[in-house]
Amino acid sequence: MGKFLKRCMTICINNFGGSSVTYKNKSPMAIYTQLLIWLPLLLLLPLFLLMKKKIEINRQNRHLPPGPPKLPITGNLHQLGPLLHNSLWQLSKRYGPVMLLRLGAAPTLVVSSAEAAKEVLKTHDLDCCSRPPLKGTGRLSYNYLDIAFAPYGDYWRDIRKLCVLELFTTKRVQSFQVIREEEVALLIDSIARFSSHAKLSPIDLSEKLFSLAASVTFKVAFGKSFEGSGLDNDRFQEVVHEAQGKLGSFAASDFFPRVGWIIDRLTGLHGRIERSFHELDAFFQEVIDDHLNPQRMKQEKEDIIDVLLRVEKDQIVFGSVRLTNDHIKATLMDIFLAGVDTAAITMIWAMTELARNPRVMKKAQDEIRTCIGKKGKIAEGDIAQLQYLKMVVKETLRLHPPATLLLPRETMTHFKINGYDIYPKTRVQVNVWAIGRDPTIWEKPEEFFPERFMDCSIDFKGQHFEFLPFGSGRRVCPAINMGTSTVELALASLLYHFDWKLPDGMKEEDTNMEEAASLAIYKKVALKLVPINHQWPSKCDMS
Ligand code: HEM
Numbered sequence: 001m002g003k004f005l006k007r008c009m010t011i012c013i014n015n016f017g018g019s020s021v022t023y024k025n026k027s028p029m030a031i032y033t034q035l036l037i038w039l040p041l042l043l044l045l046p047l048f049l050l051m052k053k054k055i056e057i058n059r060q061n062r063h064l065p066p067g068p069p070k071l072p073i074t075g076n077l078h079q080l081g082p083l084l085h086n087s088l089w090q091l092s093k094r095y096g097p098v099m100l101l102r103l104g105a106a107p108t109l110v111v112s113s114a115e116a117a118k119e120v121l122k123t124h125d126l127d128c129c130s131r132p133p134l135k136g137t138g139r140l141s142y143n144y145l146d147i148a149f150a151p152y153g154d155y156w157r158d159i160r161k162l163c164v165l166e167l168f169t170t171k172r173v174q175s176f177q178v179i180r181e182e183e184v185a186l187l188i189d190s191i192a193r194f195s196s197h198a199k200l201s202p203i204d205l206s207e208k209l210f211s212l213a214a215s216v217t218f219k220v221a222f223g224k225s226f227e228g229s230g231l232d233n234d235r236f237q238e239v240v241h242e243a244q245g246k247l248g249s250f251a252a253s254d255f256f257p258r259v260g261w262i263i264d265r266l267t268g269l270h271g272r273i274e275r276s277f278h279e280l281d282a283f284f285q286e287v288i289d290d291h292l293n294p295q296r297m298k299q300e301k302e303d304i305i306d307v308l309l310r311v312e313k314d315q316i317v318f319g320s321v322r323l324t325n326d327h328i329k330a331t332l333m334d335i336f337l338a339g340v341d342t343a344a345i346t347m348i349w350a351m352t353e354l355a356r357n358p359r360v361m362k363k364a365q366d367e368i369r370t371c372i373g374k375k376g377k378i379a380e381g382d383i384a385q386l387q388y389l390k391m392v393v394k395e396t397l398r399l400h401p402p403a404t405l406l407l408p409r410e411t412m413t414h415f416k417i418n419g420y421d422i423y424p425k426t427r428v429q430v431n432v433w434a435i436g437r438d439p440t441i442w443e444k445p446e447e448f449f450p451e452r453f454m455d456c457s458i459d460f461k462g463q464h465f466e467f468l469p470f471g472s473g474r475r476v477c478p479a480i481n482m483g484t485s486t487v488e489l490a491l492a493s494l495l496y497h498f499d500w501k502l503p504d505g506m507k508e509e510d511t512n513m514e515e516a517a518s519l520a521i522y523k524k525v526a527l528k529l530v531p532i533n534h535q536w537p538s539k540c541d542m543s
Pocket residue numbers: 147148149160334335338339340342343346401402403406407408469470471472474475476477478479480482483484487
């Protein structure tokens with residue numbers, strides 16, 4: 001510091017014309033002006049240097065989580081493949097369960113163990129329960145008016161409370177039971193017709209189950225089926241799919257905030273997101289207008305639009321939220337984007353695992369057929385008895401959670417995990433897919449073995465950090481009951497009514513298990529199985 005002051009004095013003296021010759025030649029006014037310029041600098045410089053020194057010391061003291069070496073601009077992006085959860089899993093084996101990457105300009109914390117997940121989602125839930133502002137999510141959520149992508153704050157708390165109290169209560173979910181039973185019955189009928197006409201031909205179950213999830217959601221949200229809606233069913237499903245694809249695709253502006261938007265325009269992503277947004281917006285506006293039409297036939301039960309319009313009309317203010325049409329559309333967007341694929345993907349993986357594990361398939365069918373008998377139809381009230389089926393669903397979600405990395409979170413404060421410093425504005429990804437395969441938690445983790453959940457208290461409500469298909473903490477999925485109700489009823493009915501065979505010549509071990517990425521991770525190759533109408537043994541066979 002002494003040396004520094006001496007240098008400053010020298011500079012000053014030189015500038016004021018320290019040599020007697022120059023000094024003498026200067027007017028008092030010029031000297032005064034020079035003083036005015038340099039004196040504050042002279043006084044501030046030590047302060048500036050002190051601060052610089054402090055920042056350097058702080059930087060040296062920062063204890064950041066380990067992570068792979070980075071390239072100058074792109075950071076770690078080059079180390080990631082199309083299946084992000086898998087690339088991150090491989091990297092975590094090398095760098096540990098708490099790992100820091102830089103994806104473009106975005107520091108990203110990746111958590112891959114149950115203990116670290118508990119730190120993030122429970123101990124530090126409040127420090128990191130915001131969402132990063134991303135290109136696709138911003139546009140499709142009407143500028144974050146939804147629940148899933150809104151940043152943490154009063155607005156998100158109020159809109160989430162409103163939806164939990166009005167849309168996702170047990171009572172409301174039960175009120176949609178009839179819809180689920182009707183749609184599942186239609187699916188079973190269509191498969192039964194197919195199997196009696198095209199004997200021993202495979203059916204595309206992936207397509208059937210996506211349609212089922214979309215039809216249930218459509219009816220729950222809009223109060224009528226595709227057929228009666230006058231909307232183009234195929235186009236609607238396509239648009240929902242496309243929107244999910246856009247949310248799952250790489251947007252340069254999410255990683256390079258200053259220049260990324262140029263790349264997104266050049267690659268056409270910007271235009272594709274806009275198109276998806278406008279098509280879905282037009283669908284939603286059409287059904288809202290239809291609900292507002294005074295000539296519309298009064299429905300017996302309220303659908304989701306009825307509920308939201310009622311809240312809008314009554315001007316019920318939940319905290320800061322006063323609903324408008326954009327809030328209703330953003331909520332509908334969440335229900336379609338978060339609800340359709342997740343349920344369909346779970347059913348498809350469950351049927352895939354059962355097809356390549358005939359022992360498990362038979363055990364599940366025996367349970368269902370014994371409990372239901374020859375009643376001919378499964379009602380939602382029957383599901384509570386089907387304990388093995390529930391274990392099958394859990395085992396499916398352990399190995400194939402649709403949201404492999406949950407939804408991205410963003411930190412809001414500085415805190416420590418395992419002694420590592422985590423700074424504000426860091427993205428957080430919890431790799432629940434990797435945790436579900438952790439050999440220190442799960443014996444023979446790659447094996448599909450539902451019995452592991454027998455006499456075991458582990459469930460998926462967010463309290464067991466080794467099993468988090470619905471997330472945990474403040475941002476946990478608010479619609480767990482709604483999601484699992486469709487999955488359980490559909491699976492029970494498929495297993496009750498049909499025996500399922502692999503297509504001719506195919507062995508269990510040939511089943512394709514490849515994954516593909518969208519907003520959720522789905523089965524890449526469509527699941528095709530042969531349905532055979534179940535023949536109940538005659539009385540004498542049974543004896
Ligand atoms: C099997 C079905 C489902 C699965 C596996 C699933 C999974 C998830 C996951 C992992 C999250 C993120 C949690 C986190 O960030 O910690 C989430 C959030 C969410 N889910 Fe689900 N979900 C399912 C069904 C549904 C359904 C049917 C709906 C709506 C009808 C829905 C609506 C939401 C919403 C609105 C959020 C955002 C919550 C927030 O950020 O506050 N989900 N879900």
